[in-house]
Amino acid sequence: MFDDKTLLVTGGTGSFGNTFVPMTLARFNPRKIIVFSRDEMKQWEMAKKFQGDPRVRFFIGDVRDKDRLYRALDGVDYVVHAAATKIVPTAEYNPFECIKTNVLGAMNLIDACIDHRVKRVVALSTDKASCPVNLYGASKLASDKLFVAGNSYSGDHDSRFSVVRYGNVMGSRGSVIPFFLSQLEAGVLPITDARMTRFMISLEQGVELVWHAFEDMEGGEIYVKKIPSMKITDLARAVAPRAEHKIVGIRPGEKLHEQMISAEDSHYTYEYAEHYKILPGINGWAETQERIKDGKKVAEGFVYSSDTNTEWMTSRDLQSWMERNMQKIGSI
Numbered sequence: 001m002f003d004d005k006t007l008l009v010t011g012g013t014g015s016f017g018n019t020f021v022p023m024t025l026a027r028f029n030p031r032k033i034i035v036f037s038r039d040e041m042k043q044w045e046m047a048k049k050f051q052g053d054p055r056v057r058f059f060i061g062d063v064r065d066k067d068r069l070y071r072a073l074d075g076v077d078y079v080v081h082a083a084a085t086k087i088v089p090t091a092e093y094n095p096f097e098c099i100k101t102n103v104l105g106a107m108n109l110i111d112a113c114i115d116h117r118v119k120r121v122v123a124l125s126t127d128k129a130s131c132p133v134n135l136y137g138a139s140k141l142a143s144d145k146l147f148v149a150g151n152s153y154s155g156d157h158d159s160r161f162s163v164v165r166y167g168n169v170m171g172s173r174g175s176v177i178p179f180f181l182s183q184l185e186a187g188v189l190p191i192t193d194a195r196m197t198r199f200m201i202s203l204e205q206g207v208e209l210v211w212h213a214f215e216d217m218e219g220g221e222i223y224v225k226k227i228p229s230m231k232i233t234d235l236a237r238a239v240a241p242r243a244e245h246k247i248v249g250i251r252p253g254e255k256l257h258e259q260m261i262s263a264e265d266s267h268y269t270y271e272y273a274e275h276y277k278i279l280p281g282i283n284g285w286a287e288t289q290e291r292i293k294d295g296k297k298v299a300e301g302f303v304y305s306s307d308t309n310t311e312w313m314t315s316r317d318l319q320s321w322m323e324r325n326m327q328k329i330g331s332i
Contacts, residue, residue, distance in 0.1 A: 001215060002028035008076045009035055010109065011083030013042035015172035016124065018078060019203040019208065022049070023057060027211075030055060036072050040064045063105030069112040076116065080210055081109055081123040081147075082147070087174060088253050089127075090105065091136040102139035103146070110150040112161045122213045123147045124206075125165040125222065127199060127258040127314075130265070134253030144222060148280045151219035160219035160221070164209050166227065167199025167258045167306065169317075171325060176232075180239040186239055189236045190248045195258050196232040197306040200313050202321070209275065218278035218291045224260045229309040235275035238322070239325060261304035269302065270295030276304060 009017045012035035038061045043058045050056040063083045063122035084102050091098035113121050125144050128137030152162040167193040171177050209225045268279045270296050279286035
């Protein structure tokens with residue numbers, strides 16, 4: 001799919017980009033992968049991993065800057081949009097900045113991709129975009145809507161846009177596992193609520209979902225990976241079996257359980273072996289066989305939530321994963 005093609009990853013120095021780039025280089029033979037981000041130090045650190053590989057290029061820029069995007073997208077075939085303001089409290093206390101990156105940045109990218117006739121664009125979303133209760137989730141829901149509608153906005157340019165949505169990425173920068181590991185010496189882990197549950201997905205699974213979206217998309221689909229849930233208390237026990245748990249209460253803008261498909265989405269959602277697909281409700285696109293393919297429509301009112309999930313991860317499962325990935329967690 002990507003052989004002899006040029007890819008660009010916005011926000012490419014983040015946890016996702018640091019996994020997507022080496023996995024894609026190993027699986028395919030792209031002409032070039034451009035890492036587009038605004039942090040020169042992160043680019044410098046990431047570049048050390050790919051010294052001698054002429055296929056990896058780095059481009060300083062910000063999705064807020066449309067002119068810079070126009071320059072970076074020249075000759076690009078595929079785009080993965082991973083750039084975002086994603087830390088919930090940061091977004092709450094800096095709402096203007098969150099909107100500039102997550103909403104206006106999405107608009108800039110869509111416009112630039114259409115004008116450059118980029119073939120396919122996949123944007124990363126989040127569980128927080130389903131029935132959002134914080135600004136980060138609301139901004140990502142707006143972003144998702146922009147990418148879905150971008151398919152009609154592109155006219156005859158043949159640029160196609162889709163979205164992938166998943167929950168807590170195990171070991172990613174800023175996630176709960178590295179945070180709990182940082183608290184080991186204190187011997188006390190802060191637990192917001194003992195009832196809390198979270199979806200669990202690895203970075204590798206996230207990359208594979210993006211690959212699948214590129215292969216499968218007609219434009220406008222939101223792909224949701226089937227992944228296990230885990231209780232926050234079991235997660236804490238897996239990371240630090242002997243640590244004490246201190247209940248600190250749910251933070252503003254935080255949900256007790258994660259949700260990736262709402263009851264309202266169920267009217268347009270189809271189930272597949274390893275994922276769900278929310279088809280676009282606008283323009284009658286959800287009714288097309290090209291997008292449905294071999295999917296089976298879910299029951300009306302279906303909700304994909306971490307507390308009612310049928311698949312669960314145990315503490316032993318997570319410990320096994322950590323043993324295999326501890327070095328990677330420390331380097332992200």
